[in-house]
Amino acid sequence: xxxxxxxxxxxxxxxxxxxILKNMDFIICVDGxxxxxxxxxxKPNVIIGDLDSILSKDREFFMSQDVEFVKFPxxxxxxxxxLATELALEKNPETITYIGVLGSRMDHTLANINLLKKxxxxxxxxxxxxxxxxxxxxxxxxxxxxNKNEFISIIPVTDEVIGVTLQGLKYPLSNVRIKFGSTxxxxxxxxxxxxxxxIKKGMLxxxxxxx
Numbered sequence: 289x290x291x292x293x294x295x296x297x298x299x300x301x302x303x304x305x306x307x308i309l310k311n312m313d314f315i316i317c318v319d320g321x322x323x324x325x326x327x328x329x330x331k332p333n334v335i336i337g338d339l340d341s342i343l344s345k346d347r348e349f350f351m352s353q354d355v356e357f358v359k360f361p362x363x364x365x366x367x368x369x370x371l372a373t374e375l376a377l378e379k380n381p382e383t384i385t386y387i388g389v390l391g392s393r394m395d396h397t398l399a400n401i402n403l404l405k406k407x408x409x410x411x412x413x414x415x416x417x418x419x420x421x422x423x424x425x426x427x428x429x430x431x432x433x434x435n436k437n438e439f440i441s442i443i444p445v446t447d448e449v450i451g452v453t454l455q456g457l458k459y460p461l462s463n464v465r466i467k468f469g470s471t472x473x474x475x476x477x478x479x480x481x482x483x484x485x486x487i488k489k490g491m492l493x494x495x496x497x498x499x
Contacts, residue, residue: 289313289314289379289380289381289382290311290312290313290314290381290382290383290385291312291313291314291315291316291376291379291381291383291384291385292308292309292312292314292315292316292384292385292386292387293316293318293369293372293373293376293384293385293386293387293389294315294316294317294318294321294324294325294332294387294388295318295319295320295321295368295369295372295386295387295388295389295400296318296319296320296321296323296324296341296388296391297388297389297390297391297396297397297400298388298390298391298392298418299324299327299387299388299418299419300419301419302324302327302328304419305328305387305417308385308387308417309328309330312385313381314333314376314379314381315330315331315332315333315334316332316333316334316335316336316372316375316376317332317334317335317336317350317355318335318336318337318368318369318371318372318388319335319336319337319338319339319340319341319342319368320341320342320343321388322335322342322343322346322347322350323342323343323346324387324388325350326346326349331350331353331355332350332355333355333356334355334356334357334358334375335347335350335355335356335357335358336357336358336360336368336371336372336375337358337359337360337368337371337372338359338360338361338362338364338368339357339359340362358371358375367396367399367400369386369389369396369399369400369403370399370403370406373403373406373407374406377406377407377410377412381412382412382413383412383413383414383415384407384412384413384414384415385414385415385416385417386400386403386414386415386416386417387416387417387418389416390416390418390421400416401416401423401425401493404416404423404424404425405425405491407425408425408426408427408491420497420498420499421495421496421497421498422495422496422497423493423494423495424493424494424495425445425491425492425493425494426485426487426491426492426494427487427490427491427492428486428487429484429485429486429487430484430485430494431482431483431484431485432482432483432485432494432496433481433482433483434478434481434482434483434496435478435481436477436478436479437498437499438477438478438496438497438498439475439476439477439478439496439497439498440457440476440477440478440483440494440495440496440497441473441474441475441476441493441494441495441497442454442466442473442476442485442492442493442494442495443473443474443492443493443495444466444467444468444469444470444473444490444491444492445468445491445492445493446468446490446491447467447468447490448465448466448467448468448490449465449466449467449487449489449490449491449492450465450487450488450489450490451463451464451465451486451487451488451489452464452465452466452473452485452486452487452492453484453485453486453487454476454483454484454485454486455483455484456478456479456480456481456482456483456484457476457477457478457479457480457483458476458477458478458479459476459477463488473492
C-alpha cells in the first residue's frame, strides 16, 4: 500500500503532484492540509490533528463527504504530522510520501524531515516531495533516478557516515568517511539515468533537487 500524507505547508504548482496522487492507496490529511486536497479535488481517507488550522468551510465540506476525522487536543507531545505518520505506519504501508510538509516555519520543516526516521526504523520507504526537491533518509543503500539538470546532495545526520560510495554521479566516491557538519556531499550531478548510494554505517539525508 502506498500512503500519502498531506500537510499544511507550501504547495504552489498543484499540477506537479498529479502523477504522485494517481499512485496513492490511502490519503491522510493533516489538519489545514485540507485546503490542498480541496485544490486537488481529492477526498482523503482521514483528517487528523487538533483541527486548529483547517478552514471551517473545508471542514464542513469533508464532513458532508463522510470523511473520518481523528481529533487530538491542542496540548500534546507530538505534532499533527507526527500523529499522521504514526497512523500511516499502523497501516503497514510499502511507501509513505509526504507533501506540504516544507514551509516558512523552519522548526516544523526540520521536525518533518526528522519524521523520516520513523519510517526508516520500520523499513518503510519514505520521502518528502515538493516541486523542487525529493528528500530521503537512508542507513544502507538506495538507487535513485535523475536527469542531467538535477542535483543530488548527501548530508550526514550522525556523527560520521562510514563507507560512503557513490556511482552514476559526476563526483563519485568510494568507501569514504564523511563527518557530521561536512558539506562534501553537496550539489553532485547525475551523469547516468540512475545513481547508486551505499553506506556501511550511519545515516544520510539524500536530497534530489532541481533549479
